[in-house]
Amino acid sequence: GAVVSQHPSWVICKSGTSVKIECRSLDFQATTMFWYRQFPKQSLMLMATSNEGSKATYEQGVEKDKFLINHASLTLSTLTVTSAHPEDSSFYICSNLFGTEAFFGQGTRLTVV
């Protein structure tokens, strides 16, 4: 199956700072990647769809200016949480599609203090 590498696996940052999370598709080129967020004991919720060379598509209720997505190459998508606050603390995870099968990165545990 497709391999997705996500970095970092965990990060602690101060309130008001920005954090960048990287998601790499290691063994094939992904024109589309997906970013999810998971709060404790909740489902994974789709935040946005990252499209190579064009703007990301955000789900309702997700602030595009707060969660900046860049998909500059066919193997790399980044999510930047800008001016992070404690309520942004969550588990962020990316995925790509190989055919119609989804493969996920290892996830990033973000804690904002």
Next chain:
Amino acid sequence: KQEVTQIPAALSVPEGENLVLNCSFTDSAIYNLQWFRQDPGKGLTSLLLIQSSQREQTSGRLNASLDKSSGRSTLYIAASQPGDSATYLCAVCEAGSYQLTFGKGTKLSVIP
């Protein structure tokens, strides 16, 4: 809007027991359904993918079934082992969008 429900939310069984996890979804217009495993603080590992035209898929001790018309899927785990302890997530891929909608998962504990 697609909704995915998993029952039970948590399950504890003794080692060696066979078990069934349930998943239901409200909109049958799907491309496929995937079962994932998630260990605490980790990413998702794909276990089985069932295309909308298929009825079941098997991998080792795992068997997943799909009844699209009734909006149900089951994951059967045979001869459970302590290493099977994890949260199992069901997700449906919606036709037309390729977006996944997840259930909240079933947390499985296999007691040695």
